[in-house]
Amino acid sequence: MRIGACLIILAISVLLCATSESRSEETCCGRGFTSSGDTLFQISRGQLYEIVPGRMSVRFEPDAAASSIDSLNSSVTASELVTFGSGLTVLAYPDTLDPLDVLDTYCGSPLVELAELVPVAKWASNPNDTYYSSRQWDMKPSHMDACSAWEISAGDTAVVIAVIDDGILSDHEDLERALWVNWPETEQGGGSDDVDDDGNGYMDDPYGWDFHANSSDVYSVVGDHGTSVAGIADAITNNGTGVAGVAGGWGDGTLGGSSGGCRLMPVLVWPGDPTLPRLVRDP
Numbered sequence: 620m621r622i623g624a625c626l627i628i629l630a631i632s633v634l635l636c637a638t639s640e641s642r643s644e645e646t647c648c649g650r651g652f653t654s655s656g657d658t659l660f661q662i663s664r665g666q667l668y669e670i671v672p673g674r675m676s677v678r679f680e681p682d683a684a685a686s687s688i689d690s691l692n693s694s695v696t697a698s699e700l701v702t703f704g705s706g707l708t709v710l711a712y713p714d715t716l717d718p719l720d721v722l723d724t725y726c727g728s729p730l731v732e733l734a735e736l737v738p739v740a741k742w743a744s745n746p747n748d749t750y751y752s753s754r755q756w757d758m759k760p761s762h763m764d765a766c767s768a769w770e771i772s773a774g775d776t777a778v779v780i781a782v783i784d785d786g787i788l789s790d791h792e793d794l795e796r797a798l799w800v801n802w803p804e805t806e807q808g809g810g811s812d813d814v815d816d817d818g819n820g821y822m823d824d825p826y827g828w829d830f831h832a833n834s835s836d837v838y839s840v841v842g843d844h845g846t847s848v849a850g851i852a853d854a855i856t857n858n859g860t861g862v863a864g865v866a867g868g869w870g871d872g873t874l875g876g877s878s879g880g881c882r883l884m885p886v887l888v889w890p891g892d893p894t895l896p897r898l899v900r901d902p
């Protein structure tokens with residue numbers, strides 16, 4: 620009975636996702652696909668993402684019986700490779716099968732909450748930064764899944780991140796590009812000495828402010844902790860150096876659209892500094 624049901628599902632799948640060697644654009648499981656030769660692409664936000672043959676990501680319904688899941692997997696000769704903490708399971712199936720048939724099989728099953736083909740671009744967006752693979756576990760798909768975010772944006776230059784800490788190393792190779800400049804307070808921007816040119820309440824502050832020393836000189840003090848925090852938020856990603864930043868821009872410019880990374884504003888306070896509570900309360 621169960622085998623019969625699976626055959627029916629497969630037959631329906633073939634009808635719904637009928638394919639040929641040269642596909643034009645088609646829809647399966649609510650998603651758009653196209654192909655070139657033997658290569659299948661998923662269409663998302665106007666971009667094409669090459670699909671990895673023989674792999675699929677599935678999240679089964681929490682109350683799905685293991686025996687039922689086994690039967691479903693068996694219907695397409697699929698095996699479970701790994702299950703992440705998020706509940707997402709990566710399946711392997713014979714790459715001789717049409718990925719859209721397999722997707723439709725899972726997508727149409729009441730046992731399945733979510734089914735996705737695996738795009739090459741998703742995994743290719745793993746950055747090449749020195750410490751990404753060995754230390755930045757928190758950015759991996761099973762945690763914050765930064766790769767998925769980077770495919771939408773790797774950081775917008777219009778966004779300024781204020782790092783309220785003990786300073787930022789100004790010539791750090793992973794951060795230097797991202798440092799914010801308050802142009803109205805610069806000579807090139809027409810700023811004048813002893814004048815609060817941008818009217819923000821702080822005179823001659825072209826880069827940030829040191830609330831500990833009440834000074835605009837934010838780079839004479841090097842903050843190890845602030846530099847580390849700045850790197851997590853905004854280090855250049857995929858530049859083969861240091862760490863990957865959440866919003867530091869994609870080093871080779873191939874991801875994140877026009878995003879070149881957020882800007883960094885050092886705002887210096889020291890741990891225990893009496894100005895800190897005031898800043899938090901009334902920035």
Ligand SMILES: [Ca+2]
Pocket residue numbers: 804815816817818819820821822823824
């Ligand atoms: Ca100012």
Ligand SMILES: [Ca+2]
Pocket residue numbers: 804810811812813814815816822823824
């Ligand atoms: Ca000024």
Ligand SMILES: [Ca+2]
Pocket residue numbers: 748793854855856857858859860861862863864
């Ligand atoms: Ca980097």
